[in-house]
Amino acid sequence: MKLELGSPPESGDLYEAFINALIIAGAGSGTIKLYSSAVKDFLDFIRKDPRKVTSEDLNKWISSLLNRESKIRGDEVERRRAKSVTVRYYIIAVRRFLKWINVPVKPPIPKIKRREVKALDETQVLKILEACKRIKDKLIIRLLVDTGLRANELLSVLVRDVDINNNMIRVRNTKNGEERVVFFTDETKQMLKKYIKGRNPDDKLFNMTYDALYRKLKRLGKRIGIDLRPHILRHTFATLSLKRGMNVITLQKLLGHKDIKTTQMYTHLVLEDLRNEYLKVMSAK
Known part of the structure; x- marks a missing residue:
């Protein structure tokens, strides 16, 4: 810092x-x-x-x-x-x-084991969307996958932060305190238009707690046999973006990472997928 x-x-x-x-x-x-x-x-x-x-x-x-x-x-x-x-x-x-306070004592800082990063593929994302019975639930899934927002960041978004014309959301309450912009697809845009129509600009886009969102995603995932949590959808956005050709610098900015090394962990996932696909094809000969 x-x-x-x-x-x-x-x-x-x-x-x-x-x-x-x-x-x-x-x-x-x-x-x-x-x-x-x-x-x-x-x-x-x-x-x-x-x-x-x-x-x-x-x-x-x-x-x-x-x-x-x-x-x-x-x-x-x-x-x-x-x-x-x-x-x-x-x-x-x-x-x-x-x-x-000028105290010359440096405590040892323990290393931590890197968390296993889990991400969904496109087929699993579609299954989750199909499992949604309410437009609100479907919109939450679409926005998390479209934007890569952290759950608390999404829950802090106000209606006025959504720029429908430019497919853009201004995220003010971020983890590192720095405002950033994220984008959403045209398909999500049509859903958002209907969802925010007539809403007060100062209302929260989704008026719910993190625990309520966590439980909602767990229930949706259970319907199709997936252990679904908010951060898995953030990982999904990152890995799908790289697979579709997005460069790491752009992804870093969209995710709001201070250190590009944090973003680069997703390139390992993509390379692992490529390796597995290669071995599967070559082993079939």
């Missing part, structure tokens, strides 16, 4: 000063929430002036994070991974805080 936070105060509440510095520097809401939780957790654990923190303090805190019971939804492997991701981000946040 490349933000200019300035210098810490000589006295006063360092935690509040750090969070205010993040806000003033223009950090995204997600970053502020994460850093607030991480630094508060750390300070509550050490119960001392953070300027007097030692490596031993940090190691004890990290051990406590690793030993806490995970409350993440999902199977055991996914819970462990989600837990290790949270620990990693907490440590990065605290390290940034300590650097800001």
Whole structure:
């Protein structure tokens, strides 16, 4: 996170000063929430002036994070991974805080195993759309597959953010805090026209919570025997876009990735598909 936070105060509440510095520097809401939780957790654990923190303090805190019971939804492997991701981000946040207050202690940052990326093929997408009984459900699926939006980003979109004439949605509430634009197909455009007709511009496009959306997708997937979750549709958009010839730089911008390395993981999926197709054809000789 490349933000200019300035210098810490000589006295006063360092935690509040750090969070205010993040806000003033223009950090995204997600970053502020994460850093607030991480630094508060750390300070509550050490119960001392953070300027007097030692490596031993940090190691004890990290051990406590690793030993806490995970409350993440999902199977055991996914819970462990989600837990290790949270620990990693907490440590990065605290390290940034300590650097800001000029404490020369660097905690070790654990590596995490890359999550298996699951994506649907075009046939599976069509089956899901056919399983939708309501236009709202079908529109949600189409928009997630057309745009690659994260679930929370889609749920933050207002009616006025939708530019029907240009097949475009302006996404203001993003993970990294930077506004971006995504696009949708003409087929989705026709559905959107009917769906938003007469709606108040300041209304949310889909007035529902993340949990409600998650459950809805799980139910739709169950109808056709697929474990469907919001991020799978984002992965699907990315892999289908690359297969149809989109370049990685364009895909990075549409997905809202800060680091192109995050986007490049999808090229591995496409290459894997090509390899499997090649072996299937060549083995048939």
